[in-house]
Amino acid sequence: MKNMNFQVNLQGVIDLLSNHLYSEPGVFIRELLQNGVDAVTARKRLGHTFDEAVKVEIYSSHNISFTDNGCGLTEDEIDQFLARIGGSTKRDDQDSADDFIGQFGVGLLSCFVVSEEIVLITRSALEDDALEWRGKPDGTYSIKKLKRQVPIGTTVYLKAKPEFEEYFEYYRVSELLEKYGQYLPTTIMLVEDKFERTINESKPPWLLDKPEAMAYVEGITYNKPLDIIPLTSLIGGVNGIAHILPYAVSLQDEKKHRVYLKNMLLSDRMNNILPPWAFFVNGIINTNSLRPTASREAFQENDLFFAVRDELGECIKRYLIELADRDPDLFRRIVLIHYASIKTMAVEDDELYALFVRHLRFETSYGELTMAEILRDHKELLVTPTLDEYRQVARVARAQELMVINGGYVHDLDLVRKVTELDEDIKVDILNTLEFANQFEELDLEDKLTAQPFIDQSNALLEDFQCRALVRWFEPADIPVLYNTNQDVNFFRLAEESEQQANALFADVVRVIKDDLYDVPYAKLCFNYNNPMVRKAMEARDPHLRKASIELFYTQALLLGNHPMGPAELRMMNDSLLQFMNRGLDGAEVNR
Numbered sequence: 001m002k003n004m005n006f007q008v009n010l011q012g013v014i015d016l017l018s019n020h021l022y023s024e025p026g027v028f029i030r031e032l033l034q035n036g037v038d039a040v041t042a043r044k045r046l047g048h049t050f051d052e053a054v055k056v057e058i059y060s061s062h063n064i065s066f067t068d069n070g071c072g073l074t075e076d077e078i079d080q081f082l083a084r085i086g087g088s089t090k091r092d093d094q095d096s097a098d099d100f101i102g103q104f105g106v107g108l109l110s111c112f113v114v115s116e117e118i119v120l121i122t123r124s125a126l127e128d129d130a131l132e133w134r135g136k137p138d139g140t141y142s143i144k145k146l147k148r149q150v151p152i153g154t155t156v157y158l159k160a161k162p163e164f165e166e167y168f169e170y171y172r173v174s175e176l177l178e179k180y181g182q183y184l185p186t187t188i189m190l191v192e193d194k195f196e197r198t199i200n201e202s203k204p205p206w207l208l209d210k211p212e213a214m215a216y217v218e219g220i221t222y223n224k225p226l227d228i229i230p231l232t233s234l235i236g237g238v239n240g241i242a243h244i245l246p247y248a249v250s251l252q253d254e255k256k257h258r259v260y261l262k263n264m265l266l267s268d269r270m271n272n273i274l275p276p277w278a279f280f281v282n283g284i285i286n287t288n289s290l291r292p293t294a295s296r297e298a299f300q301e302n303d304l305f306f307a308v309r310d311e312l313g314e315c316i317k318r319y320l321i322e323l324a325d326r327d328p329d330l331f332r333r334i335v336l337i338h339y340a341s342i343k344t345m346a347v348e349d350d351e352l353y354a355l356f357v358r359h360l361r362f363e364t365s366y367g368e369l370t371m372a373e374i375l376r377d378h379k380e381l382l383v384t385p386t387l388d389e390y391r392q393v394a395r396v397a398r399a400q401e402l403m404v405i406n407g408g409y410v411h412d413l414d415l416v417r418k419v420t421e422l423d424e425d426i427k428v429d430i431l432n433t434l435e436f437a438n439q440f441e442e443l444d445l446e447d448k449l450t451a452q453p454f455i456d457q458s459n460a461l462l463e464d465f466q467c468r469a470l471v472r473w474f475e476p477a478d479i480p481v482l483y484n485t486n487q488d489v490n491f492f493r494l495a496e497e498s499e500q501q502a503n504a505l506f507a508d509v510v511r512v513i514k515d516d517l518y519d520v521p522y523a524k525l526c527f528n529y530n531n532p533m534v535r536k537a538m539e540a541r542d543p544h545l546r547k548a549s550i551e552l553f554y555t556q557a558l559l560l561g562n563h564p565m566g567p568a569e570l571r572m573m574n575d576s577l578l579q580f581m582n583r584g585l586d587g588a589e590v591n592r
């Protein structure tokens with residue numbers, strides 16, 4: 001057996017890492033800053049005391065240098081870590097990973113995106129020699145000892161490739177340093193000619209008190225947040241704030257939380273560091289121990305990451321629970337503005353459900369009411385699964401003093417059904433629209449006998465439309481008929497129509513589906529014995545007139561309920577209307 005090593009095309013690997021790992025050329029600034037800060041941390045670990053600083057200097061002809069007074073590198077370390085892709089002093093022991101921002105040993109390669117050469121001059125805190133290392137993107141490098149003395153630390157020099165000169169100009173460097181390094185603990189200075197400025201003078205937002213944080217958020221978003229929620233998680237070493245947005249956000253909007261790793265910006269558009277239900281806040285978060293991906297633009301989504309996310313979600317929940325008592329007005333404003341997202345999160349989470357449901361509004365047979373108002377007078381609730389079914393019954397239900405809630409809007413059905421978990425005295429039933437009319441008052445035997453021929457005639461006429469007739473007493477008296485259908489009936493009617501219009505093969509397919517899936521479901525047309533017109537029609541002796549009345553009652557009920565009408569139903573409505581017009585006109589002529 002022969003053991004072989006993979007052959008590596010060095011230039012290819014460098015190209016891959018430098019040009020494809022990072023999303024934009026400006027990240028070299030982040031990587032160099034990070035190396036400087038890590039080197040300062042490493043020197044402090046040696047017990048040295050010094051004025052820690054990273055100085056970034058811009059020279060003419062698009063040259064730049066990054067100087068830190070950190071631990072520097074010995075010649076051995078250069079060989080081991082700088083000249084070896086993937087070599088990092090910061091990876092192997094767990095303690096290191098906790099202190100340093102870098103860990104992969106590839107960050108320096110980002111410099112090759114913008115520069116043809118990296119020149120690094122360094123003096124280790126452990127040796128006196130000043131060393132110069134020059135690396136090229138073809139994988140070659142040189143090391144030499146310098147004759148002159150340099151202070152402990154490291155300077156990296158880059159010269160811009162012509163197409164990236166913009167990234168070496170003062171305004172751009174300044175902007176990128178601020179973006180990534182604004183809150184780093186080590187002093188970051190930017191120098192051009194004699195002009196010198198400190199980049200990181202401001203306090204990180206996660207260390208501000210509430211009024212300061214409110215002002216800070218208003219400054220960056222031009223909107224005053226509704227409030228600031230402090231975020232902390234011991235696991236992951238997280239500190240942060242979530243600011244409550246003062247406007248409604250669409251559930252589809254991508255979240256953009258700003259996340260820092262050891263005070264350095266990791267991403268200003270991270271969408272998953274807070275739970276998805278937290279639509280109504282934006283977070284600004286710093287973590288000390290979540291692990292970044294190699295491109296350093298996201299976190300590795302491991303168990304720790306999800307535990308941290310849950311913990312931050314808990315912070316938001318606890319805040320809301322406490323706010324409901326402390327400041328009910330603000331609580332109501334939050335509910336009003338973020339209604340949609342609050343509904344979504346209340347469905348998924350029992351604690352939030354209990355907190356919010358009484359404040360949520362529902363469409364009911366008694367008008368629009370909050371759940372608190374609904375429960376004040378009613379312990380027995382009926383809920384319809386669809387808006388269509390709600391519309392069919394709402395008016396009649398109110399007259400019967402039934403509390404029917406429209407469950408047709410997003411989440412409402414689930415929200416209403418869950419209400420039994422709050423109090424065992426509350427009863428919630430799904431309203432079966434097809435059975436709805438059955439509970440109305442029955443007629444006495446004599447009236448039943450009077451009505452029966454009319455009902456029989458209706459059943460014969462409506463058989464083809466999947467509809468059965470019945471008669472009851474109900475309020476309000478001005479409604480002559482109540483037409484109730486549901487999704488099963490609608491589907492069946494649709495299938496029947498397609499079967500009639502389709503070619504032979506497709507008609508067969510529809511028939512098979514129809515026969516297989518359903519006992520034939522029937523819509524219900526309930527005549528109101530309380531209504532004078534209905535009574536008149538039932539008592540009419542002329543069978544043609546009775547037929548036309550039934551057809552008109554039926555088609556009118558469809559029209560009023562916004563139900564779709566097929567061609568046969570339209571024809572039916574036309575014929576019966578014309579018949580009545582005729583009779584009316586004839587009658588008028590006779591009476592003249």
Ligand SMILES: Nc1ncnc2c1ncn2[C@@H]1O[C@H](COP(=O)(O)OP(=O)(O)OP(=O)(O)O)[C@@H](O)[C@H]1O
Binds near residue numbers: 087
């Ligand atoms: N300014 C510096 N001072 C001291 N050592 C440095 C400096 N810059 C780089 N090094 C050394 O070079 C190694 C490689 O650096 P590089 O930026 O490529 O990777 P890293 O910082 O270890 O990890 P990452 O890929 O996550 O940035 C570092 O681990 C460190 O030992």
